[in-house]
Amino acid sequence: MADVKAAIFAFIAARNPGLPPGSVTGSTSLVTSDALDSIGILDLMMHLGDRFGVEIDEDSFDLSNFESVDTLAHFIDDRRPA
Structure with a gap:
């Protein structure tokens, strides 16, 4: 999961x-x-989906999934292919 967090932090840093x-x-x-x-946020989800092979559907855009970077x-880590 550390690689997912690193990707989120890198995306945020590049965007801001x-x-x-x-x-x-x-x-x-x-x-x-x-x-x-x-x-x-939409761009981040698409980026993470592409990078980690996670299919992102509209149900994934629940605000609870964005409670924090850790959340x-x-x-994303829970939905990655094995």
């Missing part, structure tokens, strides 16, 4: 180069923080 280092942590909400806007990493 002005964010101070360390301002996004595992407990940072992707919904309520300034880390990503709504389009950024999203678990969500």
Whole structure:
């Protein structure tokens, strides 16, 4: 799962180069923080789906999956092909 978290952090850093280092942590909400806007969240999900071979359907866009970086990493890791 560490690789999924690293991919999330790298995506956020690339999308928001002005964010101070360390301002996004595992407990940072992707919904309520300034880390990503709504389009950024959609782009992140598509990026993670492609990178880790996870099929993302519209039910996956439940806000509970974006409670934190850690929550999203678990969500993606749980759906990765073996």
